[in-house]
Amino acid sequence: MxxxxxxxxxxxxxxxxxxxxxxxxxxxxxxxxxxxxxxxxxxxxxxxxxxxxxxxxxxxxxxxxxxxxxxxxxxRPAIPEDHTLRLQSLEHDLKRIIAQMLYLGLSADQIENLVKHLISTNKGGSSHD
Amino acid sequence: MxxxxxxxxxxxxxxxxxxxxxxxxxxxxxxxxxxxxxxxxxxxxxxxxxxxxxxxxxxxxxxxxxxxxxxxxxxRPAIPEDHTLRLQSLEHDLKRIIAQMLYLGLSADQIENLVKHLISTNKGGSSHD
DNA sequence: TATATGTATTATGACGAATAGTACAGTTGA
DNA sequence: TCAACTGTACTATTCGTCATAATACATATA
Known part of the structure; x- marks a missing residue:
């Protein structure tokens, strides 16, 4: 764990x-x-x-x-951190990952499909509300 | 630089x-x-x-x-690295980022649109073939 | 030949991570 | 009360990596 x-x-x-x-x-x-x-x-x-x-x-x-x-x-029950900053950081990381994937030869469609797949599989795995 | x-x-x-x-x-x-x-x-x-x-x-x-x-x-003109391992690593990172974004309240649509946006803006900036 | 380039080597200092060990304070239940 | 658990604090030490310093050597070129 x-x-x-x-x-x-x-x-x-x-x-x-x-x-x-x-x-x-x-x-x-x-x-x-x-x-x-x-x-x-x-x-x-x-x-x-x-x-x-x-x-x-x-x-x-x-x-x-x-x-x-x-x-x-x-x-601690309440989550304290400012999500805005966290989201900006995530977006920055996402941008770099996508740039790398495109460079490595993945097409836009392939990346989008991969994202969709990861979203759907994630929804099943984690539940928080 | x-x-x-x-x-x-x-x-x-x-x-x-x-x-x-x-x-x-x-x-x-x-x-x-x-x-x-x-x-x-x-x-x-x-x-x-x-x-x-x-x-x-x-x-x-x-x-x-x-x-x-x-x-x-x-x-070096040609890029030699084994893309498979790199892609696996990127996919792993991508999975974590998506999970975090979903938790922070972004919808699947929002994430997909963000990805599309990042892909299109990236295409303008990088050209390698 | 002089000067640029990359490369290799050894030694050293600085810093952070992790460990080891000890000690103290608060909680809980027998 | 006391033993056993909990978190917390502190010092000292070991270890590995990073970066530096200082050379030395081989190659290329004007």
């Missing part, structure tokens, strides 16, 4: 942060659901507890979770 | 590599066009010549340029 890519350039704590955000955002982790304890997740992923703590701290700071000493860390 | 972001997490040599690839695939740098000399570009960007060399070496290894000792480094 929290699988990591140890060969990635991105640091573990950041991969974990992004992964958990994705799980929250896609509704896999429900509001107020408890996350694995720092030490538990550290053991599960065979990484240092400090690394997990760093990720949780970041998630807390960005508003995705809240932590209660002695109790645990939980998914 | 080869502007860098020194605050980025990506190393300089990789930023430069990607930047040059982008210039090549978008047709800004023409086939057989000479790239700036290692030492010249190093001075221009105020980085170490070894850093430039590392980028050029990577570009050579990936087939985007060819280097002739005593002459210089030039844009």
């Amino acid at each position: 929290f699988d990591l890519d140890l060969r990635s350039r991105a640091p573990i704590y950041e991969q974990l942060t992004e992964k958990i955000i994705e799980l929250i955002v896609n509704g896999v982790l429900k509001p107020d659901e408890q996350l694995p304890a720092v030490r538990v997740l550290a053991a599960e992923l065979t990484v240092n507890p400090n690394t997990i703590q760093k990720a949780y701290k970041e998630l807390d700071h960005r508003g995705y979770i809240y932590s209660l000493p002695g109790k645990g860390s939980f998914v | 080869f502007d860098l972001d020194l605050r980025s997490r990506a190393p300089i040599y990789e930023q430069l590599t990607e930047k040059i690839i982008e210039l090549i695939v978008n047709g800004v740098l023409k086939p057989d066009e000479q790239l700036p000399a290692v030492r010249v570009l190093a001075a221009e960007l105020t980085v170490n010549p070894n850093t430039i060399q590392k980028a050029y070496k990577e570009l050579d290894h990936r087939g985007y340029i060819y280097s002739l000792p005593g002459k210089g480094s030039f844009v």
Whole structure:
């Protein structure tokens, strides 16, 4: 569920942060659901507890979770981030991907069909409201 | 033209590599066009010549340029890379972006129209065959 | 030959990531 | 009360990568 890519350039704590955000955002982790304890997740992923703590701290700071000493860390019900900025970033990435695909020889139709396919398969996979 | 972001997490040599690839695939740098000399570009960007060399070496290894000792480094006319792997990677990224956009409230139509728009605007900017 | 080009090598410093270890505070239930 | 869990904080250390520095060498060309 929290699988990591140890060969990635991105640091573990950041991969974990992004992964958990994705799980929250896609509704896999429900509001107020408890996350694995720092030490538990550290053991599960065979990484240092400090690394997990760093990720949780970041998630807390960005508003995705809240932590209660002695109790645990939980998914924050409200999503705080400004979607406009996020959308701009996504659009920028999308633009680059499309440019690459066109260069690699895909036609406009092929790309559009691929997008349609990904949209339809995604709808089945994630439900959040 | 080869502007860098020194605050980025990506190393300089990789930023430069990607930047040059982008210039090549978008047709800004023409086939057989000479790239700036290692030492010249190093001075221009105020980085170490070894850093430039590392980028050029990577570009050579990936087939985007060819280097002739005593002459210089030039844009390779044919693009050699195995597109299959690159496409798989792009498709994977695309899938994630679409999932995020759907979550952020964009409709399927909106995404498809955005893609069409990006495709049409891209076609004007890049020409390679 | 002088000067440009790419290439290779070794050494070094700087920085961040991850680990190791310890300690402290709050919660919970036996 | 006490043991066992939770999050949190802190220092020290190891490790790898990036970038630099400084040479050296081979090739091309005017």
